[in-house]
Amino acid sequence: MRILSIQGIHAGVGASTLVANVARMLHELNQDILVFDLNPNNMLRLHFNMDWQDGRGWAANVCEGKSWHEAAFLCEQGVHFLPFGRVDDPKYQRLMTDGLQGNGLADYLEALALPDETWVLLNVPSDLNVLSRQALKLSLITLRVLEPSVTCLAQLAESMQSAYFQSDVELDNKTLYVVNKLMLGSEIDQEMALIFKHRLAKKRLPVNIHFDEHVKEAFAHQTTLNAYVPESASAHEFRAVAVWLMGYFERVGSK
């Protein structure tokens, strides 16, 4: 499996949007994709045309003693998707403390017995908990999403100094960064993008995702850019990220 974690450096930077759009671009490139939502905000489902009222998901099933993998479905555009599900806070806390001990996530993925060339995109919440730690450990790449803001620079500095990596050299080595929501007309955005380019050097993807109203519009239609406006600038950039990831995995191999 080609396991990839995508995680916002903090909430709201567009990590779920990136997961949904890159997943569908990879599928458009004839790749087999499973998107596994590990974020309890359960928002990723809305990119995949699930009903707002639909609270089904793997975590909801675990909490209710049902089979977790029965929550998976095939989206209209061919991406397999495992939504998190609607889980209240007490149940979520119990899931984190009791439900995912040992190799929880690894066992889940192994049980699926997916072909080697299948991509597994893990939508990882920005806060570190049992589940997100397991996801980062399993992944061949962790792609962290940044906005070109001083807030993200501060968060990045914090995580590089200790809070995130905790001297985990392997995690540091496999972590890459992508800049999202870059506004062409914003001076400070351009300057922060340059700072990230300078600071991150080879750890930054050579593709920036620019701010584009089409992204919001596609979400409002509960779909992704390749379906809504396939020729938009952002669609081109998400496609470029997908192609870059294919090239990267080709070079480093699959797990």
Next chain:
Amino acid sequence: MGQIRRVTDRGIAMGGDKIDADALFEAVGIPTDGYIEVEQNDAILRIKNKWPLVREILMSCVKPPENQSDKTT
């Protein structure tokens, strides 16, 4: 650069099961010569001087030289 299997993309003709990853990268506008290293230049210094918090954060991230001795002992 390795080969990418079973790849198709808009407007790119596929020849057999494999294509050259370089061709695919170029088709979507990604430089194929890897990353561009950016040196500490005037633009970076100007940005640091313009935004005090940026300067403060970047200064706190500077790693000490490897041969720096511990002066507390």
